[in-house]
Amino acid sequence: MFSKAAIILACASAAFANVFITSPTAATTFSGGRTATIRWQDDGSAPTLKDFGPAQISIYVGNALQQTRLQTINASVDVSTTSELTFTPDASIGPNSSEYFIRVESLALKDAAQPQFPALAFSAKFTCVHLPCLTLRSPLIVPAVWIA
Numbered sequence: 623m624f625s626k627a628a629i630i631l632a633c634a635s636a637a638f639a640n641v642f643i644t645s646p647t648a649a650t651t652f653s654g655g656r657t658a659t660i661r662w663q664d665d666g667s668a669p670t671l672k673d674f675g676p677a678q679i680s681i682y683v684g685n686a687l688q689q690t691r692l693q694t695i696n697a698s699v700d701v702s703t704t705s706e707l708t709f710t711p712d713a714s715i716g717p718n719s720s721e722y723f724i725r726v727e728s729l730a731l732k733d734a735a736q737p738q739f740p741a742l743a744f745s746a747k748f749t750c751v752h753l754p755c756l757t758l759r760s761p762l763i764v765p766a767v768w769i770a
């Protein structure tokens with residue numbers, strides 16, 4: 623089960639943290655169905671954001687060995703010319719949890735050590751909750767005209 627993909631993910635956050643995600647952090651709570659913002663900056667280490675270039679940005683769950691994509695936020699955004707994305711977390715991706723994280727996967731740049739894998743960057747694990755939708759419900763109104 624210990625594939626090369628698993629091994630590279632284990633060290634990805636340390637080795638490829640050049641896309642430094644400033645939001646969300648471990649203290650962030652996103653709410654399903656409400657607008658949220660992801661922000662990042664260059665952390666000054668190689669490769670640069672320009673090298674990283676166009677990337678897919680998604681919400682994932684998982685650990686160093688296995689990661690599952692839950693929602694693609696943007697399939698191709700150039701991280702060197704854009705520094706934030708506003709999006710709406712999909713309320714159906716999963717339960718209230720503090721185990722969600724953002725994964726940034728370069729579309730062109732490969733990992734320097736293992737070029738068969740893309741360069742990756744990760745956010746801290748953040749919380750995503752579903753708010754009760756009480757305000758969205760209204761009593762069923764029976765149209766009186768139909769029985770007139």
Ligand SMILES: *[C@@H]1O[C@H](CO)[C@@H](O)[C@H](O)[C@H]1NC(C)=O
Pocket residue numbers: 695696697698699700704
């Ligand atoms: C992805 O991000 C780019 C740059 O901000 C934007 O132009 C594009 O509309 C976004 N695509 C989606 C699907 O949000």
Ligand SMILES: *[C@@H]1O[C@H](CO)[C@@H](O)[C@H](O)[C@H]1NC(C)=O
Pocket residue numbers: 718751752753754
């Ligand atoms: C999820 O979190 C929200 C906000 O804290 C809370 O109102 C809701 O009851 C929680 N849902 C469940 C199933 O725990």
